[in-house]
Amino acid sequence: LANFVSGILILAMRPFEIGDQIVIGETEGSVERINLRATEIRTYDGRAVLVPNAEVFTSRVTNNTESPIRRGTIEVPLGYDSDLKTAVETVCEAAQKASGVLDEPPASVRVRELKQDDIILEARFWTDSRRTDFVSTSSNVRAAIVKAFKAAAIGLPDPDVRILVSRPSK
Numbered sequence: 001l002a003n004f005v006s007g008i009l010i011l012a013m014r015p016f017e018i019g020d021q022i023v024i025g026e027t028e029g030s031v032e033r034i035n036l037r038a039t040e041i042r043t044y045d046g047r048a049v050l051v052p053n054a055e056v057f058t059s060r061v062t063n064n065t066e067s068p069i070r071r072g073t074i075e076v077p078l079g080y081d082s083d084l085k086t087a088v089e090t091v092c093e094a095a096q097k098a099s100g101v102l103d104e105p106p107a108s109v110r111v112r113e114l115k116q117d118d119i120i121l122e123a124r125f126w127t128d129s130r131r132t133d134f135v136s137t138s139s140n141v142r143a144a145i146v147k148a149f150k151a152a153a154i155g156l157p158d159p160d161v162r163i164l165v166s167r168p169s170k
Helices: 004-011 053-058 082-099 131-152
Strands: 021-024 029-036 038-043 049-054 061-062 071-078 107-116 119-128
Touching: 004 029, 004 049, 004 053, 004 107, 021 131, 029 049, 049 071, 049 082, 071 082, 071 131, 082 119, 082 131, 119 131
Parallel strands: none
Antiparallel strands: 021 029, 021 061, 029 038, 038 049, 071 119, 107 119
């Protein structure tokens, strides 16, 4: 009965539509059907998952395609020996020029974290909200950053290199 009532409410309220790409709990994919008992989602690896409507109605639902654009974020590690200003400019320019990145809003870069061995930059960019475009554009941004770093002679930190400082014993 709970699934039936929830199904009617979902059909009436329309928090998502057929074709939308949503996340419900551990399940992420495209909505294929909304029945009175359950909502059918096709996961990105091709599996059909029936989520009971009572669970859909009471769970947090993320609709990735409700808006036509979506912001992506890429973390870029940077060694402390690199020129921060040059690296930020290089990452921002590379992200903006990557295939699939929208002109507006423009890409941006911020220093997200200062770790013991490196600085973490966060490149933000906007792309189409469909998963295939989002995943492809994220890959393009990563590749563009690596290419731009090589061209600018900016190295990524080597996780196997550690500097040990000897301290006198007491």
